[in-house]
Amino acid sequence: MEKKRYLSITLAMCLALSALAGCGGGQTPQPSQTQAAGNTKEESQQAGTAGESSNDTAEGASGETILIGVSGSITGAAPINGLRTKQGAQMAADEINEAGGVLGRQIELFVADDGGAQDTAINAANLIISQDVVAQVGPNLSGMALAVEGLLSQAKVPMLTGATSPKLVTTIDNPYLFRIRAADTVQAKLAATYATQNLGCRKLGLFTNSNDYGSGALNVIQEYLDGIGTAYVAEAHNTGDTDMTSQILKLKDAGVDGVIIWTDDAETALAARQFHDLGLDVPIIGSPSISTPQVSGLCQPQWLDNWYCVTDFTASNTSDHVTKFVKDFEAKYNETPELYAATYYGSIYILKDAIERAGTTESDALLKALNETDNLQGVVGKYKPNTMREMVHEGIICKLEDGTAVYLDSITVED
Amino acid sequence: MNKKINWQYAMMASAFLILALVPLFMSNNYYITILNQMVINMIVVFGLNFITGLAGQMNLGTAGIYALGAYTSALLSRNFGLSPWLTMVAALVVGFLIGRGLGYPSLKMKGVYLSLTTLAFSEIIRILATNLMDITGGTQGIKNIPRFRVLFWNLDTNVKYFYFVWTVAVLLCLLSMRIAHSKWGREFKAVKDNVEAIESLGLDIKKIKIRAFTLAAVYGALGGALYAHFNQFVTSLSFTTDLSISYVIMLMIGGIGNILGNIIGAIVITILPEMLRFLGDYYQITFCTMVLLCAVFLPNGLVSLPGRFRHLVKKKGKGGERFGQ
Structure with a gap:
């Protein structure tokens, strides 16, 4: 009986070892x-x-x-x-x-x-x-x-x-x-600069994700706007939120004349629809998310009327x-x-x-x-690369036309 | 019955022995990392087995408990310079308190309602971890979490850390077996099988359920703490509902209520995604199909395979005799 038990243990160990060896072999994907x-x-x-x-x-x-x-x-x-x-x-x-x-x-x-x-x-x-x-x-x-x-x-x-x-x-x-x-901070500052200097916004709505991506950009934008004395109203949402009505209505009630939206892919598309449906008809500058076809493709072209975005790349750039x-x-x-x-x-x-x-x-x-x-x-x-090994120092401003990001200008943000 | 238990003990011992030998043959960091993840997953599943496996209460809040353990240990050790040993104890205390707290809803809820409550708890923890950026670092996490020291031995390599978590897993496996075969374990099983019978015996169901939840939470929080000190980085992106479901899958694939099943489930579900990498875009559909097939054809988990095989052989033997007569 005892012999049998030891035999079964040895057999089990051998089986398991060979199985593991098999796993090992199969684990280096080609x-x-x-x-x-x-x-x-x-x-x-x-x-x-x-x-x-x-x-x-x-x-x-x-x-x-x-x-x-x-x-x-x-x-x-x-x-x-x-x-x-x-x-x-x-x-x-x-x-x-x-x-x-x-x-x-x-x-x-x-x-x-x-x-x-x-x-x-x-x-x-x-x-x-x-x-x-x-x-x-x-x-x-x-x-x-x-x-x-x-x-x-x-x-x-x-x-x-x-x-x-x-x-x-x-x-x-x-x-x-x-x-x-280009870093988020660079892109966010570019969005704030364009909104105030080029679009002439005097009271900005800031609509951001409460995660690091959104709040990091929010801090940079707030710092810039405080520095130049431009008024703003900030509203946030969480990742995965699908109803942003209350935040958008607060921005509308505050009488903002432009909005910077900084959030992730899915939330950007949802917000685009809700901004349109709730009739907040002011220039909106989006994060790089909206420049990608996988996000703008989720939107009806009319939702993106009067939308701009900052990004690193757009296929409509006419450079050789x-x-x-x-x-x-x-x-x-x-x-x-x-x-x-x-x-x-x-x-x-x-x-x-x-x-x-x-x-x-x-x-x-x-x-x-x-x-x-x-x-x-x-x-x-x-x-x-600069001293912090950041290799890209320019951003692009695009306007959304028929749901596609159309190149407007390239701006170098750091020497 | 005794034979069956002896066979399972032998298999458990073999599994742990083989795991201990693997780093001697595969020093590659990729494999060692997977081994660490596997053993940490094992610890969490041992805990989940008490509440879902033995007591039959569906718990989808494991990710939240795991996250609390990870953040407690990570923040205390990194921000306050406390020894990871102390912070691990703190994580256990947090697990204990959460287990007590989570146990109470289970007294009034059953089935899908309890699942949703635990799931909601897990999501609340994840959302808090994402939004309390000044404390948790949000989705971009906490870096530079220190590793454990054992006497004068710094667990600075993944191999050393593996042997540490392996030792913890062996001890917790023995403890789990002890509990499962003790009065507590029998009470947990009774809650799953026949609540009315327990009440008629004058046993306190409240205490039993809360005890099961507490054990699960303590194991889960410990797993989270070990995970944080292993990766030396924690982000809220890790603690999604998917993680909770993964642990339930490990439990189910291995064999619900069976400690050998927990070991098998943790090994299979940790290794499988890595083994299926070569499928590229088709990995997820293949993985899900395999899990589904296993659930349909092996409802008692992979641990029941030898029994099923023996049963088939016996059946064939009997059929052959009849045919020959």
């Missing part, structure tokens, strides 16, 4: 598969090499390729943003590879889904690091970027993120973290490099590119430029080269 899901044929072929490559050098080279990690929210609350992130980065990699690669080597992407959640983002970052990448681009949400920046710093992997929270530079000093979009990017993106994916596609398209070119100047993919040399990036022209502006 970039090719991650990448290829839902992509075009040639894109899948391009990405297809990634799965077979072995990453056995510290240089982040899989065989003769340069491996770059991409962390995007492929699943979760905003999967379109993750898809565009992946598409933008892949398009840049394809273009570079077709032109002969970098230092004679091809660029390969390892895409990991951060799920728009902290734990998944941490797992995605660890997975990317385990592949011996030269750098990681993304994640795009500030909360996720804050969760993983320490991991990447520890692993000496440069991180290029489109996350825009001021906390990424005010509360941490990570030499491996580079920001490739943006026009070319839009044309190429539409040809490749049959979709109009937006902020996330443009941001992460640019991120791969920043890395290409830095690797070429460094002459190697070695971490310290690459970091030095990234810090020395000097007015590299990208689709969201010129990249030049």
Whole structure:
């Protein structure tokens, strides 16, 4: 009897060990598969090499390729943003590879889904690091970027993120973290400046999300308006709120002659409808959310009459490099590119430029080269890091026409 | 019955032993992080098992309790420089108090109403954590939460931290088994099976339900504290309803009311999303389908598989005999 018991225990342990070993083997996802899901044929072929490559050098080279990690929210609350992130980065990699690669080597992407959640983002970052990448681009949400920046710093992997929270530079000093979009504070100040100076608003309504994104912008706008002596009325809502009637009516009753709205994607679209339905007919300046087709597409064009927005990118920008990017993106994916596609398209070119100047993919040399990036022209502006490694110092003002963000002006906000 | 229990003990011991050996073969930080998450999830599910598994009271407030444990420990250790050991005790106290508080609605509510009450509690905690930015850091969280020290040993690597949480999980597993097979455990099961019978025996249902809620909350808060010190970062984005549902899924997939089932559920539901990463866009639909199939075809969880298999073999054997006669 006793023998039987020990035998069963041993057997159970062996079974479990083999199962775990099986899990271990299956857990290193192949970039090719991650990448290829839902992509075009040639894109899948391009990405297809990634799965077979072995990453056995510290240089982040899989065989003769340069491996770059991409962390995007492929699943979760905003999967379109993750898809565009992946598409933008892949398009840049394809273009570079077709032109002969970098230092004679091809660029390969390892895409990991951060799920728009902290734990998944941490797992995605660890997975990317385990592949011996030269750098990681993304994640795009500030909360996720804050969760993983320490991991990447520890692993000496440069991180290029489109996350825009001021906390990424005010509360941490990570030499491996580079920001490739203008900060929320910059964008918010730009919105307030445009509302008062260009639209001539004398009493502004401030309608913000009560989360960090909204309240961070609110603080900057209030400080600016207090400084120039412009009156304002502030109203807030929570993430997930669907009825904003009381806040909008308070703004209407206060007699505001303009509104700055700073909130997340879903709430922006809901607010657009409710501002329209409640007849608050004043100029409204939105955050970058409303410039993206995935948000403006949720709105009827008439809801967005008299709407403006500040952003980093719009497909209607007539500059040569943006026009070319839009044309190429539409040809490749049959979709109009937006902020996330443009941001992460640019991120791969920043890395290409830095690797070429460094002459190697070695971490310290690459970091030095990234810090020395000097007015590299990208689709969201010129990249030049300041002392806090913020690379973009300009914003765009757009007007919403027929539900589409139409380029009005580019404004440099920092020298 | 004794055989069955012995088999389950052997499996539990094997599971913990294998988990302890994994870091020796896989030093990769990716795997070690998942192992840490797995063991922390296990601790929370051990707690949830008391209230939902044994006592049969559906609790969808686990994320809120977990969040309170995480924030209590994180804020006290980071802002006041207290030892994580002290802050973990504080998290346990918060868990105890919340458990007592949450236990009271359960006295008057049943089924879906209790689920909604606990769910509402969890959402209130999440919204507070999001909006009290000066305290909690909101969606962008609290950074630089210190790690534990054991005597002169700083748990500064994920491997060291894993062995620490592994030890805690083993101790809590033993405690859970002890409780499940004690008078308390029998009372919890009786509440689930036949409330009227308990009342007729003169037992205090109020006390029993509150005790179950308190145990679940203490385990949940402890899990939250361990999670905060592991990640060294806490954000309100983590404590959504999805998290509460994940814990219920772990309980259900493993086997409701069964401690070995809790271990299996925590392992499977933590590993599965990572194993399915290669599916890209199709991961979620695949994951949900697998969970649904498991719920339909294995209502008693994965822990019932060997029994089902034995039953099938017996059936086949009998059928064969008849055919041969």
